[in-house]
Amino acid sequence: MDQKSIDAAVTILRAGGLVVFPTETVYGLGADASNASAVRKIFAAKGRPVDHPVIVHLASDHDLSRWASEIPPAAEQLAERFWPGPLTLIVKRARSVINEVTGGQDTVGLRVPSHPVAQALLQAFGGGVAAPSANRFGHISPTTVRHVREELGDRVDLILDGGACEVGIESTIVDVSGGTPVLLRPGRVSEEEIEAVLQVPLARPDAGSPRVSGTLAAHYAPRLPLIIASSGMLDAVVRDYASRHIVAVLARRPRPSYSSATVWMVGPRDAAEFAHYLYAGLRQLDQCGCTVIIVEAAPETADWAAVRDRLGRAAVGSTAQPSSAASEAHAG
Ligand code: TXA
Numbered sequence: 001m002d003q004k005s006i007d008a009a010v011t012i013l014r015a016g017g018l019v020v021f022p023t024e025t026v027y028g029l030g031a032d033a034s035n036a037s038a039v040r041k042i043f044a045a046k047g048r049p050v051d052h053p054v055i056v057h058l059a060s061d062h063d064l065s066r067w068a069s070e071i072p073p074a075a076e077q078l079a080e081r082f083w084p085g086p087l088t089l090i091v092k093r094a095r096s097v098i099n100e101v102t103g104g105q106d107t108v109g110l111r112v113p114s115h116p117v118a119q120a121l122l123q124a125f126g127g128g129v130a131a132p133s134a135n136r137f138g139h140i141s142p143t144t145v146r147h148v149r150e151e152l153g154d155r156v157d158l159i160l161d162g163g164a165c166e167v168g169i170e171s172t173i174v175d176v177s178g179g180t181p182v183l184l185r186p187g188r189v190s191e192e193e194i195e196a197v198l199q200v201p202l203a204r205p206d207a208g209s210p211r212v213s214g215t216l217a218a219h220y221a222p223r224l225p226l227i228i229a230s231s232g233m234l235d236a237v238v239r240d241y242a243s244r245h246i247v248a249v250l251a252r253r254p255r256p257s258y259s260s261a262t263v264w265m266v267g268p269r270d271a272a273e274f275a276h277y278l279y280a281g282l283r284q285l286d287q288c289g290c291t292v293i294i295v296e297a298a299p300e301t302a303d304w305a306a307v308r309d310r311l312g313r314a315a316v317g318s319t320a321q322p323s324s325a326a327s328e329a330h331a332g
């Protein structure tokens with residue numbers, strides 16, 4: 001990334017504009033986190049409800065006290081181990097953090113990304129950059145500049161190109177603002193890795209947990225209805241749907257010669273590689289002229305937790321009317 005683009009991006013951020021920048025997870029739609037009207041522009045560009053909090057991106061953990069009123073030992077340990085990297089920590093907000101960023105809650109989400117372009121931007125800017133994923137609300141997060149343009153068009157002032165995002169799905173979110181650390185969103189940094197650092201099991205979100213829009217039901221969703229089928233049921237579900245639909249499949253094995261699917265995409269067998277391709281793959285299937293996407297369920301092992309989570313959310317809210325065989329598969 002050339003210094004001229006970074007300088008231009010910093011000028012725009014200082015003037016209260018919007019800059020899309022690459023991170024190692026997905027592209028972010030950034031604004032000056034201290035500027036209320038700038039942050040409000042993020043919500044307008046995304047079409048996102050204004051009471052949803054946004055993550056503040058920082059160059060390093062050096063000025064955490066500017067953003068957090070309390071930095072519990074768990075936050076320190078996780079920051080030390082995983083920053084810069086694909087982990088977001090929810091901590092008690094400092095008083096100066098604006099409501100546009102926190103969604104009016106008493107906490108703030110902080111993340112130090114590792115992507116060199118994000119780092120260059122954050123270091124040059126100096127302050128915090130509020131940034132959700134650079135997609136329209138509820139859609140799949142963009143992992144390339146082309147996807148950003150499809151989502152946001154000219155609703156932003158500048159897009160920094162950092163190529164395809166390495167991780168491909170959004171950061172792991174851990175809430176360390178209360179007693180027991182809570183896993184709010186699984187990601188590349190796994191539950192096991194976090195528990196190994198904290199030496200305590202992570203809790204699951206309950207009714208009292210803060211809102212995470214990425215954990216809403218229909219989220220991370222393609223345009224087409226998405227059906228999940230267990231590996232064993234995949235061929236039967238495809239056959240069933242093909243009688244009423246033009247079927248696109250995303251599986252981890254090659255297409256059988258007898259399959260009635262119109263499009264068959266083979267995803268990587270490794271969980272991290274699958275995550276890297278997932279959103280790009282779903283976008284491609286969304287535009288392939290089919291009327292339904294059927295995805296082979298991810299394995300039940302720990303390394304697939306984040307992919308299972310995103311597929312599950314993409315599938316909720318599907319409009320296809322599955323037959324009984326397919327609805328069974330849908331549950332798995
Ligand atoms: O990988 C990522 O995290 C990307 C890149 C751009 O950093 N960002 C991202 O932002 O995924 P977004 O807004 O699409 O998802 C962040 C999630 C949202 O669901 C939001 O509700 C939640 O984090 N969040 C942010 N601040 C929070 C807070 N104080 N308490 C609870 N949840 C919070």
Ligand code: MG
Pocket residue numbers: 132133141214
């Ligand atoms: Mg998002």
